Every structure is written in C-alpha cells, then in structure tokens.
Amino acid sequence: MFFILYALLLIIIAIYQRTIDLTSNTRSILLIYHFIVLFIFNFVGSFYINNPSGSIELIQLILITIYSTFKCMLFIPEFLKVSEAFHFWGNYQVVSVGIWAIFIINFFITAQFIIFNLLGFQMNQFISGIKSYIKNKVVFVIGDLDNVLDLLEDIKKNNHKTTLVYFTNRDIIEKKILTRNIHFKPLSDFEKWFKKINRKKRKQIDGLLLHEDEVDNIGFLGVIENCCQLELLSAKKIRLTFLCSSSHLRHQDWKTKLNVYFISKPQLAISSYLNSNSILNNLVSLGRFESNKEDSAFINKDISLCFIGFNEISQELLLQTFETTRFLKSDYSENLFNADVFDKKANYSFFSMQNRSVERAARITYYNCMLEDYDYIEQVESKLSEYDQIFVNLDVDEDSFRTALLLVRIIEANEYDNKPYVCTFIKDSDKIELFTRKEIYTKYSNLSLINLNKQILIYDNFINRNIENIARRYHVSYNEIKHKDSVEVPYESFDELTHFIKLSNLALAKDEKNKLFILSKFENSTEKEEIINYLAIYEHYRWCAFLSTHGWSTLPQSDRTSFEIIEGSTKRVLQKKHLCLIEWDKLNEINMFTLKNEFQSYNIEQSENWYKKNTLEKL
Known part of the structure; x- marks a missing residue:
C-alpha cells in the first residue's frame, strides 16, 4: 500500500518537472515532498511499532524512510546553492541552518525508528514479517x-x-x-x-x-x-x-x-512390544490356556481381567487379544464357538495412576470396561476374587514386582474359590533373571514372569521376516476365489493396494500362527470338513475384530443399496461401515457379490485352500 502511494506521488512530481521548466522550484518541491514523506511515514510507523500484525507494512515504511533520507541529503546542498543565487528564501543563512536542523532532527527520528524495529522489542515480529513477506x-x-x-x-x-x-x-x-x-x-x-x-x-x-x-x-x-x-x-x-x-x-x-x-510417540511405542498375537502366544506357552479338563468350561463363563500399570494403548491391545481369541482357552469341544465376540461379556477393570479424559474413557467403554482409580493396593484386595487373571507391567511402575508379590500374598492368605493367575511383564533381561532367583518368587505357583525381549520380540522378528510374502499370497488367493467364475479381469497387485487394505492383509498374515495352533489341536481328532468350518468361523471373527478396532461398524440391512454402490470404493473406507460385521450365522442373509451365501462360501473356500497347503507341507 505504501509503496503504491509513494510511487504515485513520484510520478506526479516527474510530470510537474517536465511541464514547468523551473529547476529550482522543482527541487524545492521535491525536497519539501521528501521531508513530508519522512514525517508522515515516521508518524505512521510509530503505530506499527505497537501493532506487530502489520509486519509487511512496517518493512515498507522502513525502506521508504531510508530512501527519502538519502534523497534529502542529495537535494539540500543543491537547493541551498540555487536559493542563494536567486534569493528565493530571503536570508540564506537562516534558511540554511533551519533546513539542516530540520533534516538532522528528522534523521535522528528515522534512525530511531529503524533501530528500534531492528534491534528493539519487535525483533521477532520483524523477522517473521520478512519471512512472511518473502x-x-x-x-x-x-x-x-x-x-x-x-x-x-x-x-x-x-x-x-x-x-x-x-x-x-x-x-x-x-x-x-x-x-x-x-x-x-x-x-x-x-x-x-x-x-x-x-x-x-x-x-x-x-x-x-x-x-x-x-x-x-x-x-x-x-x-x-x-x-x-x-x-x-x-x-x-x-x-x-x-x-x-x-x-x-x-x-x-x-x-x-x-x-x-x-x-x-512414546505412548504408541508399546504397540511394537505388546501386539495381540504375541500376548496370545505367551499366554498359551504359560500353560494357562493349554487343553485340560479343568479349563474345558472356561469359555462358558464371563472372563474378568485386571491390568495394573499399563498405558491405554497397551490395554486396548490386550483387550483385542481376549475379545478375538478367548475361545482358544478351551479344549475345542463342540461348543467351541458358542461364545460370540460381540457379546462383550468380559468384565475388564483397569487400575491406573493417570486420569483419563472423557474421550478416552468412551473409547475404552467400547470394550465394556469399568474404569477405576488405583491409589492403594488395599483397594484391590476386596476385588481379587473377581478376576481370572491379573497383569502387572513392571516397566511402567518400578514397584510393580512388589505389587505383584503383594497380590499373590493376599491371594494365598485368602481362601478364594477362584485364585487369579498373576502375570508380570518385564522388558529387562537382567531384571527377570534377578527376580526368578528370588526365593519368594519360586514360592508361589500362580505368579509368572514374561520377558518381552526373549518371549515376544524374537518370535515376532522371526515371523515378520516372511509376513509380507504371506500377505501377498493371501491377496492372490482372495482374487482367485472371487474371480474364478468370471471372465479374466485384471485386479490390483499387492503393491497397488491402498494402505488400509495392505494393513488388513498383513494382519491376516500375522494371524498365521494362530491358525496353525488350531490345526494342531484338531488335526488328529476331527473331520476335515469340521476343521475347515472352524477355521472359516475363526477367520470371520478375526476380520470383524480387526475392522472394529479401526473404527468400523455394522451397516444396517436397510442401507444395503448404498452399500452395493460404494462397495470397493474409497467412499466405503471413509464411511467405515460394512454389512458383514455381524455374527457368522447371520451371514446367510448377506448377498454381497450377488452370489448365494458368498461371504460364508469365500471364508470356507479360503480356509480349505489354507488347510490343504499346510497339511500337504507337513506330509
């Protein structure tokens, strides 16, 4: 704005100089003009000193005042020489002293104006103004x-x-x-x-x-x-x-x-250590979920778990584990899949030292959790008999091991009908060796230590080396089944998939060991068709749990038309709704690809292909 105004005035002066051939008058006008510019712009600039928002205008004012000061220094000597010859201004000495005094005063005002802005309190605004202007x-x-x-x-x-x-x-x-x-x-x-x-x-x-x-x-x-x-x-x-x-x-x-x-983010780092498959693998290795007569009815009752010292991300990962795999805690009887993942029967209680926001509480409530504050261990004593398992994270609370021991002592001192099983997670190998040598640790049979480095990370690193190759094979298998009865239609390669679909395939590949675990339990005692059916049902619930944990929900049957329109498009991903996020038996009502019971048939056929491949490899 100031640059434009200044340029217009200079154009007017230039036109005036050409039309009137009076050099002295023109120079006088130019000198007066630059003096006026200096005074006005310095006055306006004092406003911007107290208003940092006008950083761009401030830069313009500084540049104009510097230029006008330079022009005045050029015009004053020549103007005084002309005025002395033609006596335009009366007494030459008085005029000369007056003009130089005005110039010096104005020069100091300009210098103060510039220095104050460059070196004074507005340094940050000035620098940001330059950056913004550029x-x-x-x-x-x-x-x-x-x-x-x-x-x-x-x-x-x-x-x-x-x-x-x-x-x-x-x-x-x-x-x-x-x-x-x-x-x-x-x-x-x-x-x-x-x-x-x-x-x-x-x-x-x-x-x-x-x-x-x-x-x-x-x-x-x-x-x-x-x-x-x-x-x-x-x-x-x-x-x-x-x-x-x-x-x-x-x-x-x-x-x-x-x-x-x-x-x-530090609060997300735990996810690389405590993923659902790793936790499941370690809990199985502990013997708690091994097949035995005492645990055969374990699936038919509500499950209560207690986590102490875990952050919210770890809690959700553990919740996902027990929501999607708790039917593995039985001897795989005929009633194996009677427990529905979506019933939310499990009662999870968290004891945490940190306050949670309403938003996070709502997210945890999705898992049907009960939030409580953990201040003193005595508050836990009256509720110990309610839990089947207690998890203590040693890395979050330095006193967690002593907390775990105290819990075990309380359990031993009370004759509970159901004695909870206490697991303590330790990441430091030196600590676990130290604690396992303690006489007090060996005294209790229902206390176990899990070393995250040895029991989780090594196994996961070994599996993850081939995880992408497995995911690619699943992608090819899916498309072969989907397009087997149609004319050859080119489908996207694994590398061309969106990130979310890649993530879904990777999650499926990471679950490979769970399917192998199921297969090892069934293989010698169950018919092939029954095993394949179990694997298909398991895969459906795993898939439902994966989408649910990523914020997906069930699309009502009334919206079926809109689902068919957006199926396979980005809009479906944005809406995060799917018709098939329902119980296995209700899939008979879904006709996703205009084929009878297509979604159930797809799961069964894919499970059959997987079964043939893995049983043949063993032979």
Missing part, C-alpha cells in the same frame, strides 16, 4: 485435532502468515482457534485439494503433517509418494512429518528423501 507458507495437517492444537494456537497468537489447511472428519471445531489463516476441510477432500495446490501454487506448499491413524484408515500414501516423485521434498524443501510408531511406515522407499521426518 513467502506465504501452506501447511497440510491430517490427524487428531488434539495433536495440532498447540500449532494452531501459535499461529493465531503470533499472527504468522502461514496458511494451515487442517483435514478432519470431526464435526465440532473449537471456535477459539479459528483465524483467517486456518482452513478446515473434510478429510475426503485431501487428495483433490493437494493436487489443486500442487498444480497452481506449487511453491507455496511448505509442509505436510500426517498422523498414523488417519493414514491407516484413508490410505493416502500414494499421494505422498507422488509428492516425492515430483521432487517437492528435495527441490522445494517441503517438510514431510509423520507422527507414527508403525515400522511399515519407516521402511518405505521415500524414507531416505530429504526433509522427511518421523516422530514416534
């Missing part, structure tokens, strides 16, 4: 609103010229963080918005923040890979930041690109 930035944000609240508040507080585009599915946005530089868009518009900015305002893109949960659910890794292929990260210095903990994100080809950062 380049307006655009930052994309995808993820949980709580993770970016600080960033939004900082932008609003300091009046940065950063344009932040936040993609979310949340309906309620806090009004206090809204500014003209922050835009909220539906998550489904991300790809379209990104392409538009990339095409028209490519140089303005400054950053991209992605949260792991949204990446898993939406599958926008293809967009990120395109961003790398266009060399936006290296050539344009765009910072790409992942808030994640999953190892599969760290092994992509674009990991080595410049300006790519990974931030692993």
Whole structure:
C-alpha cells in the first residue's frame, strides 16, 4: 500500500518537472515532498511499532524512510546553492541552518525508528514479517485435532502468515482457534485439494503433517509418494512429518528423501512390544490356556481381567487379544464357538495412576470396561476374587514386582474359590533373571514372569521376516476365489493396494500362527470338513475384530443399496461401515457379490485352500 502511494506521488512530481521548466522550484518541491514523506511515514510507523500484525507494512515504511533520507541529503546542498543565487528564501543563512536542523532532527527520528524495529522489542515480529513477506507458507495437517492444537494456537497468537489447511472428519471445531489463516476441510477432500495446490501454487506448499491413524484408515500414501516423485521434498524443501510408531511406515522407499521426518510417540511405542498375537502366544506357552479338563468350561463363563500399570494403548491391545481369541482357552469341544465376540461379556477393570479424559474413557467403554482409580493396593484386595487373571507391567511402575508379590500374598492368605493367575511383564533381561532367583518368587505357583525381549520380540522378528510374502499370497488367493467364475479381469497387485487394505492383509498374515495352533489341536481328532468350518468361523471373527478396532461398524440391512454402490470404493473406507460385521450365522442373509451365501462360501473356500497347503507341507 505504501509503496503504491509513494510511487504515485513520484510520478506526479516527474510530470510537474517536465511541464514547468523551473529547476529550482522543482527541487524545492521535491525536497519539501521528501521531508513530508519522512514525517508522515515516521508518524505512521510509530503505530506499527505497537501493532506487530502489520509486519509487511512496517518493512515498507522502513525502506521508504531510508530512501527519502538519502534523497534529502542529495537535494539540500543543491537547493541551498540555487536559493542563494536567486534569493528565493530571503536570508540564506537562516534558511540554511533551519533546513539542516530540520533534516538532522528528522534523521535522528528515522534512525530511531529503524533501530528500534531492528534491534528493539519487535525483533521477532520483524523477522517473521520478512519471512512472511518473502513467502506465504501452506501447511497440510491430517490427524487428531488434539495433536495440532498447540500449532494452531501459535499461529493465531503470533499472527504468522502461514496458511494451515487442517483435514478432519470431526464435526465440532473449537471456535477459539479459528483465524483467517486456518482452513478446515473434510478429510475426503485431501487428495483433490493437494493436487489443486500442487498444480497452481506449487511453491507455496511448505509442509505436510500426517498422523498414523488417519493414514491407516484413508490410505493416502500414494499421494505422498507422488509428492516425492515430483521432487517437492528435495527441490522445494517441503517438510514431510509423520507422527507414527508403525515400522511399515519407516521402511518405505521415500524414507531416505530429504526433509522427511518421523516422530514416534512414546505412548504408541508399546504397540511394537505388546501386539495381540504375541500376548496370545505367551499366554498359551504359560500353560494357562493349554487343553485340560479343568479349563474345558472356561469359555462358558464371563472372563474378568485386571491390568495394573499399563498405558491405554497397551490395554486396548490386550483387550483385542481376549475379545478375538478367548475361545482358544478351551479344549475345542463342540461348543467351541458358542461364545460370540460381540457379546462383550468380559468384565475388564483397569487400575491406573493417570486420569483419563472423557474421550478416552468412551473409547475404552467400547470394550465394556469399568474404569477405576488405583491409589492403594488395599483397594484391590476386596476385588481379587473377581478376576481370572491379573497383569502387572513392571516397566511402567518400578514397584510393580512388589505389587505383584503383594497380590499373590493376599491371594494365598485368602481362601478364594477362584485364585487369579498373576502375570508380570518385564522388558529387562537382567531384571527377570534377578527376580526368578528370588526365593519368594519360586514360592508361589500362580505368579509368572514374561520377558518381552526373549518371549515376544524374537518370535515376532522371526515371523515378520516372511509376513509380507504371506500377505501377498493371501491377496492372490482372495482374487482367485472371487474371480474364478468370471471372465479374466485384471485386479490390483499387492503393491497397488491402498494402505488400509495392505494393513488388513498383513494382519491376516500375522494371524498365521494362530491358525496353525488350531490345526494342531484338531488335526488328529476331527473331520476335515469340521476343521475347515472352524477355521472359516475363526477367520470371520478375526476380520470383524480387526475392522472394529479401526473404527468400523455394522451397516444396517436397510442401507444395503448404498452399500452395493460404494462397495470397493474409497467412499466405503471413509464411511467405515460394512454389512458383514455381524455374527457368522447371520451371514446367510448377506448377498454381497450377488452370489448365494458368498461371504460364508469365500471364508470356507479360503480356509480349505489354507488347510490343504499346510497339511500337504507337513506330509
């Protein structure tokens, strides 16, 4: 604005100088003009000193005052020389002293104005103003609103010229963080918005923040890979930041690109140690779930578990384990699958030292959990008889081992009809060796220690080496069954799948050992058709649990038409609804691909292929 005004006045002076051939008058007018500019702009600049939001205007004022001061220094000597010759201003000495005095005063005002802004209290605003003036930035944000609240508040507080585009599915946005530089868009518009900015305002893109949960659910890794292929990260210095903990994100080809950062949240790190399959494997190895007569009816009663010292992520992982695999705790009788995963009969109680927000409490309530505060171990004593198993995490609470021992002592001192089984998780190998040598540990039969490093990580690392190959085979098998009766139709390769579907295949592959475990129990005592049927039912409930833990829900039968329209498209992933998230027996009512009982038939046929492959390998 100031630059435009200044330029217009200079044009007027130039036109006046050409039309009137009076050099002295013209120079006088120019000198007076620059003096007026200095006074006015210094006065206006004093307003911007106390108003940091006008950083761009402040820079313009500084540049204009410097230029006008330089012009005055050139015009004053020549003007005084002309005025002395033609006596335009009367007494030359008085005029000369007056003009130089005005100039010196104005010079000090200008110097004070510039120095105050460069070296004074407005240094941060001045620097941010320069950055904003040179380049307006655009930052994309995808993820949980709580993770970016600080960033939004900082932008609003300091009046940065950063344009932040936040993609979310949340309906309620806090009004206090809204500014003209922050835009909220539906998550489904991300790809379209990104392409538009990339095409028209490519140089303005400054950053991209992605949260792991949204990446898993939406599958926008293809967009990120395109961003790398266009060399936006290296050539344009765009910072790409992942808030994640999953190892599969760290092994992509674009990991080595410049300006790519990974931030692993401490509260998510436990997921690499305590995944559902690992916990199941260790609990089975402990002997608690081995086949025996005493445990044959274990599946027919409600299960109560107690977790002490576990963070919320660990609790949810353990809950998923017992929701999806608790029918493995029997001797595989005919009533094996009578317990429905969706009944939510298990009563889980958490004793935690940390307060939980309402939002997290609601999420845990999904598992039908009861939240309680843990202050003193005496509060637990009256409830010990209610639990079948108690889990104590030694790494979160330094006194967890003593807590576990105290629990066992209380159990031994009381004649409970059902004595709970206490498991203590230890990550440090030295600690577990120390504790196992303790005489007090060997005294109790219902206390067990689990070493995360030896019993979980080594096994998982061995399995994970071939996990992707197994997932690829499942993908091929699925498409062969789905398209076997139709004309050859090219289907997507594993590498072309969205991230969420890849994740689903990887979860299926990781469950391989559980199917082998079932097969080993059934193989010599059950008919082939019955084994295949058990495997198909198990796979259906595993698949339901996987979708449920990722926020999916059952689509009502009344919405069947809309389901058929969006089947196989990105919209279905965004809506997170599926008709087949129901009990196994009710699948007879679902006709997903216009074939009779197709979904049940698919599970059975895939289980049959898996059974043939694994039994033949053993022969």
